[in-house]
Amino acid sequence: xxxxxxxxxxxxxxxxxxxxxxxxxxxxxxxxxxxxxxxxxxxxxxxxxxxxxxxxxxxxxxxxxxxxxxxxxxxxxxxxxxxxxxxxxxxxxxxxxxxxxxxxxxxxxxxxxxxxxxxxxxxxxxxxxxxxxxxxxxxxx
Amino acid sequence: xxxxxxxxxxxxxxxxxxxxxxxxxxxxxxxxxxxxxxxxxxxxxxxxxxxxxxxxxxxxxxxxxxxxxxxxxxxxxxxxxxxxxxxxxxxxxxxxxxxxxxxxxxxxxxxxxxxxxxxxxxxxxxxxxxxxxxxxxxxxxxxxxxxxxxxxxxxxxxxxxxxxxxxxxxxxxxxxxxxxxxxxxxxxxxxxxxxxxxxxxxxxxxxxxxxxxxxxxxxxxxxxxxxxxxxxxxxxxxxxxxxxxxxxxxxxxxxxxxxxxxxxxxxxxxxxxxxxxxxxxxxxxxxxxxxxxxxxxxxxxxxxxxxxxxxxxxxxxxxxxxxxxxxxxxxxxxxxxxxxxxxxxxxxxxxxxxxxxxxxxxxxxxxxxxxxxxxxxxxxxxxxxxxxxxxxxxxxxxxxxxxxxxxxxxxxxxxxxxxxxx
Numbered sequence: 143x144x145x146x147x148x149x150x151x152x153x154x155x156x157x158x159x160x161x162x163x164x165x166x167x168x169x170x171x172x173x174x175x176x177x178x179x180x181x182x183x184x185x186x187x188x189x190x191x192x193x194x195x196x197x198x199x200x201x202x203x204x205x206x207x208x209x210x211x212x213x214x215x216x217x218x219x220x221x222x223x224x225x226x227x228x229x230x231x232x233x234x235x236x237x238x239x240x241x242x243x244x245x246x247x248x249x250x251x252x253x254x255x256x257x258x259x260x261x262x263x264x265x266x267x268x269x270x271x272x273x274x275x276x277x278x279x280x281x282x283x
Numbered sequence: 284x285x286x287x288x289x290x291x292x293x294x295x296x297x298x299x300x301x302x303x304x305x306x307x308x309x310x311x312x313x314x315x316x317x318x319x320x321x322x323x324x325x326x327x328x329x330x331x332x333x334x335x336x337x338x339x340x341x342x343x344x345x346x347x348x349x350x351x352x353x354x355x356x357x358x359x360x361x362x363x364x365x366x367x368x369x370x371x372x373x374x375x376x377x378x379x380x381x382x383x384x385x386x387x388x389x390x391x392x393x394x395x396x397x398x399x400x401x402x403x404x405x406x407x408x409x410x411x412x413x414x415x416x417x418x419x420x421x422x423x424x425x426x427x428x429x430x431x432x433x434x435x436x437x438x439x440x441x442x443x444x445x446x447x448x449x450x451x452x453x454x455x456x457x458x459x460x461x462x463x464x465x466x467x468x469x470x471x472x473x474x475x476x477x478x479x480x481x482x483x484x485x486x487x488x489x490x491x492x493x494x495x496x497x498x499x500x501x502x503x504x505x506x507x508x509x510x511x512x513x514x515x516x517x518x519x520x521x522x523x524x525x526x527x528x529x530x531x532x533x534x535x536x537x538x539x540x541x542x543x544x545x546x547x548x549x550x551x552x553x554x555x556x557x558x559x560x561x562x563x564x565x566x567x568x569x570x571x572x573x574x575x576x577x578x579x580x581x582x583x584x585x586x587x588x589x590x591x592x593x594x595x596x597x598x599x600x601x602x603x604x605x606x607x608x609x610x611x612x613x614x615x616x617x618x619x620x621x622x623x624x625x626x627x628x629x630x631x632x633x634x635x636x637x638x639x640x641x642x643x644x645x646x647x648x649x650x651x652x653x654x655x656x657x658x659x660x661x662x663x664x665x666x667x668x669x670x671x672x673x674x675x676x677x678x679x680x681x682x683x684x685x686x687x688x689x690x691x692x693x694x695x696x697x698x699x700x701x702x703x704x705x
Contacts, residue, residue, distance in 0.1 A: 208520040258449075
């Protein structure tokens, strides 16, 4: 179990929480600005004091793409021209935006996906290969 | 904070500029492309120049490290250009690398440290598999939070496209018009990667099908060709193959000098009137609005202010059309058209070579090609050729004020320059 108060505001912490089924960001103690993913320095007030903030994992679609030519990592996961994947930007109910792999859409009809559609975070069932990051994943409701 | 008008400490001018051929050249390395561009630039100096007069060299390059296994390219390019032991500096801001090299060269001359510098860029991209090339380019996004969810460059610009479509009703057909226009321009550029219009490409496919006795597609014009997924497959919806700039090998060089020595080299220097540069969140999700690039607006604002001109004054622009949607967003961000009106402007031919404001007469990144690290200086080469009357069949008459707009990654770096012929 990760002890929240001791966790640094790094990607390692973020992905560690994700494996514990928590979508965790940072909140500036001084000005209240929320960050997802977390970061140690507030870009708004330049303050260093952050605290952990758990996001609800609900949000709306900002933009998306259905990818048929992926990176080596995604080719190795089995995606291809005939087996595309979808990723997009989500605006969380709490405000910040995040990039995520999107599940639950009909990828043969990309124009059936609508901006503004509600989505919910889904957590990985299994750990990724050593050295791989668990992709942030959302599902269309 | 005190606002003051930023200006160069002394005037800077271009006295010569040239590119290598742009294309896929597996047998050539960065150094070969650089030498070709350098020679081409030297040949354009009206009264000639002894290359040994060049005091420093700036080289824009994204990732020869990954593309060719070659880091530390600046002194290497200097060596191949016969410019050692002059100081050689590499700049890396993704696809804006040589726009930044150009700006750093300008700043160095304006500071008084040097009178004559070479601003350049080079990229050799065709040595890896498509997936490895995709990986290398994707590294210019946020490697932790974007690449992990499957981001590739076509899919990053696809995000911008789907957001623009939802906000303004932009259509895939309107974006196709951008590709058709830029290919029409590239067809007139003998150094372009695609020295052919989309209609030429369509006709050659039809001829090939006929020759081989294969079923002949029913395309009668470019739009039908581009709407056929067998001819124009989806890369990252809504970005299709012909929405994307190609994977290009190439180099570009420009010789930048202090205005007070420019006349030693040419009677027709091109003056740097404005320069601007801005940064933004690396990841698209770090920005509040992705239908516009904030860094483009800020860089343009700085350049317009320094130049003392407005968007309406610009007669020709080379903008960063790494994807068709990028050109549409650029012509809005640069103030040529109102937000949301870029697609219509492209559709109506207002940005065509014979339109009210020619954009990407070189063919742009789309058709001239996009050797990422060479693109920024490559844009200046088109402005140079247009202003010095050497643009051949794509010559636009009477260009006295032109702009270049070079974007790094999905908009986290942008450089804008304004040039004047007096």
